[in-house]
Structures are given as C-alpha cells and as structure tokens.
Amino acid sequence: MVDKNIFEIKDFNIYYGDFIAVKNIALDIEINRITAIIGPSGCGKSTLLRALNRMNDLIPSSRVEGRALFQGVNIYDKDTDVIELRRRVGMVFQKPNPFPSSVYENVAFGPRLRGIKKKSLLDEIVENALVKADLWKEVKDKLNEPGLGLSGGQMQRLCIARSLAQEPEVILFDEPTSALDPISTGHIENLLQELEKTVTIVIVTHNMQQAARISNYTAFMYIGELVEFGDTNTIFVNPANKLTEEYITGRFG
Amino acid sequence: MEKIHKPFGLVRRKKFNLKQGFFLSLMRTFGFTGAITLFIILFFVAYYGLQVLSWDFITQPPLEAMTQGGIFPVIMGTVLLTMLCMIFVIPIGVTTAIFLAEYSKPGFMLTAVMMSMYTLAGVPSVVFGLFGLGIFVVALNFGMSLLAGSLTLAIMVLPYIISTSEEALKAVPFSFREASLACGATKWQTIRKVVLPTAMPGILTGAILGTAKVSGETAPIMFTAAAFFTPGIPKSLFEPVMALPYHIYVLATAGTHIEETRPIQYGTALVLILLVFSMNLLGIILRSRQRKKRSW
Numbered sequence: 001m002v003d004k005n006i007f008e009i010k011d012f013n014i015y016y017g018d019f020i021a022v023k024n025i026a027l028d029i030e031i032n033r034i035t036a037i038i039g040p041s042g043c044g045k046s047t048l049l050r051a052l053n054r055m056n057d058l059i060p061s062s063r064v065e066g067r068a069l070f071q072g073v074n075i076y077d078k079d080t081d082v083i084e085l086r087r088r089v090g091m092v093f094q095k096p097n098p099f100p101s102s103v104y105e106n107v108a109f110g111p112r113l114r115g116i117k118k119k120s121l122l123d124e125i126v127e128n129a130l131v132k133a134d135l136w137k138e139v140k141d142k143l144n145e146p147g148l149g150l151s152g153g154q155m156q157r158l159c160i161a162r163s164l165a166q167e168p169e170v171i172l173f174d175e176p177t178s179a180l181d182p183i184s185t186g187h188i189e190n191l192l193q194e195l196e197k198t199v200t201i202v203i204v205t206h207n208m209q210q211a212a213r214i215s216n217y218t219a220f221m222y223i224g225e226l227v228e229f230g231d232t233n234t235i236f237v238n239p240a241n242k243l244t245e246e247y248i249t250g251r252f253g
Numbered sequence: 254m255e256k257i258h259k260p261f262g263l264v265r266r267k268k269f270n271l272k273q274g275f276f277l278s279l280m281r282t283f284g285f286t287g288a289i290t291l292f293i294i295l296f297f298v299a300y301y302g303l304q305v306l307s308w309d310f311i312t313q314p315p316l317e318a319m320t321q322g323g324i325f326p327v328i329m330g331t332v333l334l335t336m337l338c339m340i341f342v343i344p345i346g347v348t349t350a351i352f353l354a355e356y357s358k359p360g361f362m363l364t365a366v367m368m369s370m371y372t373l374a375g376v377p378s379v380v381f382g383l384f385g386l387g388i389f390v391v392a393l394n395f396g397m398s399l400l401a402g403s404l405t406l407a408i409m410v411l412p413y414i415i416s417t418s419e420e421a422l423k424a425v426p427f428s429f430r431e432a433s434l435a436c437g438a439t440k441w442q443t444i445r446k447v448v449l450p451t452a453m454p455g456i457l458t459g460a461i462l463g464t465a466k467v468s469g470e471t472a473p474i475m476f477t478a479a480a481f482f483t484p485g486i487p488k489s490l491f492e493p494v495m496a497l498p499y500h501i502y503v504l505a506t507a508g509t510h511i512e513e514t515r516p517i518q519y520g521t522a523l524v525l526i527l528l529v530f531s532m533n534l535l536g537i538i539l540r541s542r543q544r545k546k547r548s549w
Contacts, residue, residue, distance in 0.1 A: 055435060087437030097428035100451055109446070110436040159432070166436055 006031040006170060006200050007052060012066035014047050016059065021047045023224045025066075029217075031169075034192060034201040036215035036232065038208055040252065044224040045204045049172050051075070052202065053089040054082050071169075087114070090163035094175040096155035098147035098162070103130075103139050106147040106158055110166035125165050133161035134191050153184025157191065164199075171195070173203040177210065189214050208248055212236050220244045295526070302523030305516040311524065314485060315517075324521050329486040330399075330494030331528070334478060335468045337403035337490075338410065343460055345407075346414030350456075353415070354422035355444055374412035378472040381409040385477040400490040402478020409473050410463045417459025421452040454543040458536050465532035469525060471498040481507070497525040 007029035014022040022044040029035050037045040047056065054075060056062045068075045075085060087110070098106050107126040116122055126143070130136040135157040139150070147158050156176060163171050173192070177185040192201055192214055205211050211218050212232060219229040220241075228235060228244045239245045246252055309323055316322030349366070357363040385405030395401040425448045433443040471479075479499035487494050501521050504514045 053435065055431065058431070058434070083437050083439055086435055091435035093428065093431065093435075095428060097426075097432045099429060099432065099447055109433070109438075113436065113438050113442060113446075162432075162436065 004030055006071060007202075008067075008069040008072075010067045012048075012051075012064065012068050014044070014051055014056065014062065014064050017061040021224055022051070025226050027219060027226060027229055029200065029202060031200050032196060032198070033216040034196050034203060034214055035217045035219065036211035037202065037204045037219045037221060038206075038211050038247075039221035039227075040247070041206075042223075043221040045219075045221045046174055048221070049174055049202060049204045050091075052170070052172055053086045053091055055086075055091065057082065087166050088169050090166055090168035090171045092156070092159050092163055092171060092173045092176050095179050096152060096159050098150070098155050098158050100146065100148055102144045103147050103150070103158060104143040107161050107165045109162060114166070129161040129165040132164050132195065133157045134187070134194070135161055151184070153180050153187055156180060156184070156188060160188075160191065160195075164195075168199060170200040170202065173201065173205075175204055175206060178206055185210070208236075208250075220247060222247070298519055298522045298526060301516060301519035302521075305520035306523060310520055315482065324495075324497075324500065324517070324524065326483055326486050327495040327497055327500045327521065328524060328528075330479075330483075330496045331468050331498075331525075333399055333487070333494060334403050334406060334474065334496055335464050337399060338406040338467055339460060339464055341404060341407040342411055342414050342463070343456075346411055347418050347456060349411075349415045350418035350422055351444060351449075354419045355440075355448070370412045370415055373408075374416075376409075378409060378470055381405055381473045382476045384408070385473060390477055396491060397476075397478060397480065397493040398491045399478055399487050399494050402474045402494070402496075405473045405477045406467045406470060409470070410467050413463050413466065414459060417463070418452070418456045421455025421459065422448060424455060425451045454539065458540045458543070461532055461536040461539065465529045465536065468532070469498055469529050471502055475499055475502070497521055497528070501525070 005028040007027070009025055009027045009029075012022065012025040012027075013020060025048060027048075037049060039045050050056045051064060051068060052070070052075065056064075064076050070085065070089065073080060099109065104126055107129050108122050111122055111125050116125070127136060127140075130139060135154060138154060139145075139158075147155065150158060156179075160171070160176075177188050180188070189210065192203070195201060196216075203211075203215065215232045217230065218232045218235040220227045220235065220239075220243075222243055228239060228241045230240075234240075235244060236248055239248065311323055311328060312325050313323030314325050315327075353363070353366065357366070382405065385401055385408070389395045389401035389404050390397055393401075395404075429447050429451060430443055433447045434440075438446065474496055478494055479496050480493035481495075481503055483493060483495055501518055504518045504521070505511065
C-alpha cells in the first residue's frame with residue numbers, strides 16, 4: 001500500500017504572524033477518494049486546504065512548520081516547484097471566479113500556460129473538460145460567450161472544468177457550493193462523486209449533510225486542531241469524540 | 254400636501270425657513286458660479302470662433318502672415334505632439350504602475366517612487382518646459398522639435414498615467430489572480446494574461462484623459478517644440494511644430510496683426526476646446542460603459 005495516500009501530513013502547523021491557525025495536524029489523504037474537512041468558522045479548515053497547493057503563500061505573514069508530503073515530496077521544501085504543484089493540485093473556490101473572458105478561453109487557460117497552441121488539441125481538451133464537468137451540453141453553442149454571463153451553478157462548473165483542463169491529480173474545493181442554490185449544489189455534488197474515479201478530491205464544507213452525502217472520509221477540525229478523522233460513516237454514526245458528536249448533531253457551530 | 258402642514262408651528266417654521274432659505278440660495282448661487290463661468294467662456298469662444306470655423310479653416314495652412322487661411326498645421330502639430338507623447342508615456346507609466354501595484358513591498362523603494370510621483374504631479378508646467386529645454390533641446394541636442402516637446406509632455410503627464418493605471422490594476426479582483434495562480438500560472442503570467450487584459454479598459458481611459466490634459470498645455474512646449482510658424486506639417490521628429498495652445502498665445506500677444514487675427518484666435522481656441530471636450534467625453538463614456546459592463 002505504498003501509493004495509497006496522495007497527501008501525508010504530520011506535525012503540521014500553520015502560522016499567520018504569531019497566531020497559530022492550524023496546529024499539530026496529522027492527516028493522510030487517500031488517492032481517488034473524497035475527503036471532507038468540516039468544522040465551525042475559523043477552525044482553520046480552509047487554511048489547511050490552502051496549504052496543500054501553497055495558496056497560503058499569497059498571505060505574506062503566513063509560514064508553516066512540520067511535514068506535508070504530496071506524492072512523497074515535501075510541499076514546503078525549498079526546491080519544490082510551486083507552479084508544477086499547483087498544476088497537479090487544482091483548486092475551486094467558494095465564489096465562482098471565472099475570468100472575464102469567453103467560456104472557451106477560461107477552460108483553455110491552463111493548457112495554454114503549458115504551451116499548448118494547436119487549435120485542434122485545445123478544442124479537444126476544452127471539450128473533454130467541459131464534458132467531465134457536466135457543462136458541455138449547456139455551453140457547446142456559446143463557447144465564445146463570456147464565462148461571467150453564465151448562471152452561478154454553471155460558473156462554478158466552468159471553474160471545475162478550468163481546473164480539470166490542467167489534468168490535475170487532486171482538486172481542492174473550498175466550500176464550492178456555499179454561494180449556490182440547492183439545485184446547483186446537488187448538481188455539483190453528483191459531479192464530484194463522478195470525478196472521484198479519476199481525481200482525488202479534498203473538500204472543505206460548512207454543510208455537514210454535504211460531507212455525509214458525498215465523502216468517503218471526514219476530518220473534523222476545531223480551533224486549529226484536528227479533533228477526529230476517519231471513515232465518514234463512522235464519524236457521522238459513531239463518533240469517538242464528544243466534541244465531534246456535539247458538532248454533527250448541531251449543538252454548536 | 255400644503256394643507257396638512259399649515260395649522261401647526263407655522264410662524265416658527267417660517268422664520269427658520271427664511272434663514273435656511275437664504276443660505277441655501279447663497280450656496281446655490283456659488284455652486285452655479287462654476288457652471289455659469291464655463292457657460293460664459295464657451296459662449297464667448299463659440300460666438301467669435303464660429304464666425305471663422307469652416308472646412309477651409311481646419312484644412313488650410315495660415316496665409317498672409319497668419320491673418321488669413323486656416324490652422325491645419327497647428328491642429329496636426331498638436332495631434333502629433335500628443336500622440337507621440339502617449340507612445341512614450343504609456344509603456345513607462347504602465348510598467349511603473351505594474352511595479353507599484355503588483356511587485357513593490359512597503360519600504361524605501363516604494364516610498365521613493367510614490368514621493369517622486371506626487372512631487373512630479375505638483376510641479377508647475379513651466380518648470381517642465383524649462384527642464385525640457387535644458388535636457389532635450391540643449392543637452393541632448395534635439396533642438397526645438399516634435400521629439401523634445403513630446404518627451405517633455407510625457408514627463409509632465411507621467412504621474413497621471415501611473416496613478417490611473419495603478420488604480421485600474423488594483424481594481425482587478427483578487428479572486429482572478431487567485432484563480433490564475435491555482436491554474437499553475439506564474440505571477441508574471443497572471444499579470445500578463447489575466448490582470449492586464451482586465452485592467453486595460455481602465456488604463457486606456459486614463460490615457461485618453463491624459464491626452465486631453467496634455468493637448469491643451471502651452472508652457473511645456475513653448476521652449477521645446479512650438480514654432481511661431483511652419484509652412485506645413487513636420488517631416489521629421491527633429492522639426493519644430495505649431496500647436497493649438499501656443500498658436501493662440503502667439504496670435505494674441507506676439508504678432509504684428511493682433512487685431513486682425515482676433516477671429517482666428519477665437520477659432521483656434523474653439524477647435525482646441527472641442528478637441529479636449531471630445532476626448533474627455535470619449536474617456537468618460539468609455540469609463541461609464543466599462544463600469545456598467547463590469548460584472549464581478
């Protein structure tokens with residue numbers, strides 16, 4: 001079982017200046033599964049997620065301690081190629097954020113960065129990504145229209161397609177449905193379960209039902225610490241920790 | 254409506270209203286002063302200017318010691334000066350703005366650039382003229398020329414271009430940069446492919462408004478580029494040019510036919526005002542259109 005875990009995190013701390021946002025995390029994330037991170041606001045779950053593709057680098061005061069391995073390579077090693085890391089570990093954000101360009105250009109963005117210029121190849125990548133993101137049928141006649149003109153749910157699927165077009169091994173989802181209506185949310189949840197076959201998914205969510213519905217594993221975080229991590233069924237049916245039980249039964253949060 | 258308010262406290266309210274009304278009308282009057290002044294200037298210039306404004310006036314060169322004919326080379330001089338100025342200033346201004354908005358960190362370098370920019374913006378335009386004379390005309394030996402004049406104008410309008418471009422860059426939402434970086438783009442790729450294209454309409458609007466500012470300037474070109482008279486449009490960068498603001502100045506003060514050229518002076522002023530107005534209008538329309546279009 002050598003390559004079963006795509007991320008291996010140990011003794012991992014994240015600081016913002018002097019404030020410790022994530023402390024002493026040990027967490028292994030299995031390949032081609034959906035892992036959900038839940039917990040109340042400010043518990044550090046997004047911070048942890050953003051450490052996995054080093055998006056926290058954008059916050060000047062942030063620094064980390066400990067070990068976080070992606071495919072056996074330390075993410076925070078000096079020699080790690082952040083650009084390649086982000087290519088392989090894509091991200092979808094809370095608020096759909098397509099670029100102010102056409103649907104096609106949004107999806108072709110990543111491949112173009114990697115120097116793919118051939119129109120036929122790009123067309124193929126774009127179509128594949130849109131099909132996988134379950135958006136092709138809706139946009140195939142308006143590939144040249146602005147991505148920002150789509151509905152909220154469509155925009156979020158466009159962002160998923162944009163991420164898929166870079167052929168990532170992992171996609172990190174930072175509360176991807178919290179800005180969407182229930183129907184779009186359901187649509188995206190189905191999509192994630194479809195994607196799981198080929199891509200590892202780590203999803204941060206406020207919505208416990210969502211975690212229960214779609215994830216294989218669930219991590220519960222509270223004030224920067226990982227309280228409990230395990231099989232989603234176990235966490236929701238038979239949590240070991242009292243805090244976890246109180247949170248998932250809605251007694252706080 | 255009136256009847257409802259009538260029975261109660263009428264006297265007191267009226268006293269109060271009188272005072273308030275007085276100051277309100279005072280404020281109105283002062284407020285209108287600006288509008289009235291503009292109207293008077295426009296009326297004045299248009300009234301006299303329209304008497305000479307014709308197709309021939311804008312397409313013919315001056316004739317008979319500038320007492321007859323048109324102002325074609327003058328218009329072309331101003332157009333060439335401002336266009337060339339923009340060609341110089343936009344690359345420098347936008348690059349500086351990218352540095353300030355995207356790369357600079359608080360510290361000596363940033364403080365130095367910002368302070369210089371503010372100071373530069375406050376320097377009187379005649380000082381730029383003298384500077385251009387010293388550097389471009391004399392030291393670099395460009396002579397009184399289109400090149401020296403447009404470079405001088407470029408330096409003068411640089412702070413404006415930098416600050417409008419910087420504002421346009423900073424208005425690009427963080428979420429776009431985030432999305433681009435998450436796609437595996439480098440910082441420079443993010444700037445070039447996402448931030449700059451998104452900011453471009455704002456940058457161009459700033460450039461157009463900057464052009465409008467520059468085209469009316471007299472002092473920076475009077476020692477560096479502007480000629481009393483040239484027979485046609487310049488054939489090289491090293492030839493002096495006529496320019497609208499300087500032409501008005503020359504005709505109104507320095508000629509031997511000041512009275513005879515009065516109509517031409519007003520005509521030239523009218524053309525200059527129309528030019529500046531139409532550029533400002535274009536800039537304002539562009540800006541309001543992109544504000545409406547912005548959907549993030």
